[in-house]
Amino acid sequence: MSRRAGLVAALLLLLRAPVALAADPKASIPLAPSLTAIDPVTGDAVALDPSQGPMHVVFIATWCRPCMEQMPKLVDLEDRWKPEGYRLFLVAVATRQTPDRLRELLAQGPLPGRLLFDANGAVASAFGAATIPAQALVDRSGRIVARAGALDAEFKQAVERLVRQEGRAKP
Numbered sequence: 001m002s003r004r005a006g007l008v009a010a011l012l013l014l015l016r017a018p019v020a021l022a023a024d025p026k027a028s029i030p031l032a033p034s035l036t037a038i039d040p041v042t043g044d045a046v047a048l049d050p051s052q053g054p055m056h057v058v059f060i061a062t063w064c065r066p067c068m069e070q071m072p073k074l075v076d077l078e079d080r081w082k083p084e085g086y087r088l089f090l091v092a093v094a095t096r097q098t099p100d101r102l103r104e105l106l107a108q109g110p111l112p113g114r115l116l117f118d119a120n121g122a123v124a125s126a127f128g129a130a131t132i133p134a135q136a137l138v139d140r141s142g143r144i145v146a147r148a149g150a151l152d153a154e155f156k157q158a159v160e161r162l163v164r165q166e167g168r169a170k171p
Contacts, residue, residue, distance in 0.1 A: 088113025
């Protein structure tokens with residue numbers, strides 16, 4: 001196998017592999033308003049503020065097949081837990097993406113959560129997201145309590161635990 005063919009094969013494996021996150025799983029993210037991403041529709045900066053309740057952040061790209069294939073599972077999670085204070089953010093990485101491309105994605109039909117654009121990579125860097133898709137679950141203090149590549153049963157259980165512990169305050 002030529003060196004170029006070997007590199008191409010390795011790249012393809014990386015694109016299909018589950019995410020590897022560099023940061024410690026108990027790491028904390030910067031609290032809002034310092035951590036922001038762009039709303040591709042309005043162009044407004046949106047703070048990712050964990051103090052508002054349990055926050056599930058998913059790093060995606062429109063060209064990433066595994067990212068798009070997980071959308072029905074994310075819809076299910078949001079349908080189940082949003083009434084309890086669960087918040088879902090789809091953060092599109094800047095690689096081969098533009099706000100125009102993200103608006104095209106939104107025009108194809110509704111997406112779960114709120115779609116944001118990480119134009120400068122600061123959000124992915126703060127979360128230690130090295131590849132996509134990447135899932136991070138953040139508690140109200142900004143601590144990352146769970147990470148995963150694919151949305152698996154263990155991560156869904158972490159969502160349930162966190163939402164039950166820190167979800168919407170009961171009247």
